[in-house]
Amino acid sequence: SQKIEQNSEALNIQEGKTATLTCNYTNYSPAYLQWYRQDPGRGPVFLLLIRENEKEKRKERLKVTFDTTLKQSLFHITASQPADSATYLCALRSGTYKYIFGTGTRLKVLA
């Protein structure tokens, strides 16, 4: 069956370090992969989209990679700040008009 896994439920890192979150998928051949941020009690907020023919995408302190051979995406936050603390979700388009989300990684940046 189709599955998306985000490698850790929670990740604590020190302020200023780079946070790296992993999204692995099986039984998909997605054309796109998205990353969202969710704060407690709020809906997810779109961060980045990467296409299958793109190896890397950047936006300010965020970087996403997409390896279709490994079936994996990595999400990096450089120079992390306590305000980056949130849950981060990856999502794939499954077929047409349907998105499958990972269960998320809860990131905590320690001051």
Place this chain on the structure above:
Amino acid sequence: KAGVTQTPRYLIKTRGQQVTLSCSPISGHRSVSWYQQTPGQGLQFLFEYFSETQRNKGNFPGRFSGRQFSNSRSEMNVSTLELGDSALYLCASSLGNLVGSSYEQYFGPGTRLTVT
């Protein structure tokens, strides 16, 4: 541009009752998707509507239904509520009009449903 709005924000219902949740998408967005979010299962896709038509459906029982109006506003209904239906229900709007494309989804704040 106003964001996605959902009403009500909080709801408490009793087992066996039914509930209707409402979602108003961003102006110009014709696609509305609904998701159920629980701590154990994460975000689970319920269904997606575009121009008043359901285009895709997740693996939920028939007690979960939805519709979309001509102004793109959408409602979802859950009948015969069960304790396990307690969750945060999120709707997301997007442009959704290009086959084969991927869209940013803009989520509303959600409706927190508690079934007792």
